[in-house]
Amino acid sequence: MINGIPSLIVGNLGRDPESQQVNGKTIARISVCVTPRVKKQGQWGDGAPVWYRVTVWDQYTAQHILNSLHKGDHVVCYGVVTSDEYQGKVNLEMSADVVGVDLNRSDVQVMPRQNNGGQSRQTPGYANRQATRQEASAGDPWGSGDGFTTASSDFGGSDEPEF
Missing domain, CATH: 2.40.50.140 (Nucleic acid-binding proteins)
Structure with missing residues (x-):
């Protein structure tokens, strides 16, 4: 309670x-x-x-x-x-x-959290996903590619969409 x-x-x-x-x-x-x-x-x-x-x-x-x-x-x-x-x-x-x-008043850079062993707590394929996003957003002023296509391997096999 x-x-x-x-x-x-x-x-x-x-x-x-x-x-x-x-x-x-x-x-x-x-x-x-x-x-x-x-x-x-x-x-x-x-x-x-x-x-x-x-x-x-x-x-x-x-x-x-x-x-x-x-x-x-x-x-x-x-x-x-x-x-x-x-x-x-x-x-x-x-x-x-x-x-x-508040992102309206502060500039921030989001970095994935690190655990005690120095290994990143990133999901499998994180670095690959980042590179794919950068390539897809090269000509997109919003930096999002089409926003609809993702490989299920990006999420460790999950069919969940990325938000």
Whole structure:
């Protein structure tokens, strides 16, 4: 049973991510400021900022956050939000399963995740698929080829379409 409200928040980091050791594992904590847009007297403007204290428990994700994100970065977080009140102030906490960056505001390069043995966690045929995509997209300004033809070997024998 979920003890909180599953939520998606989008905002800016108020400070650099902080690490903490819990039961011998590294977790990450970030402060995210969400500024809602509100309409006052027919004009849109920024509302009062809402702060969330976000905790990431997955060690890999936490380490990646600690190495990659900095104060001011625009982030997207998905997880469970809980709240409590202390001395008349509401505190919003999120236990996040997913933390990412907003591609409208950040340039990123996606790299396949590496496991501990140094071997890529790529599906069979990954490098071949990348080369085929590059060849197919050479004359395509969208870089997608026709978007409909894929070899089933690209997916390790699966008949699932690539998304």
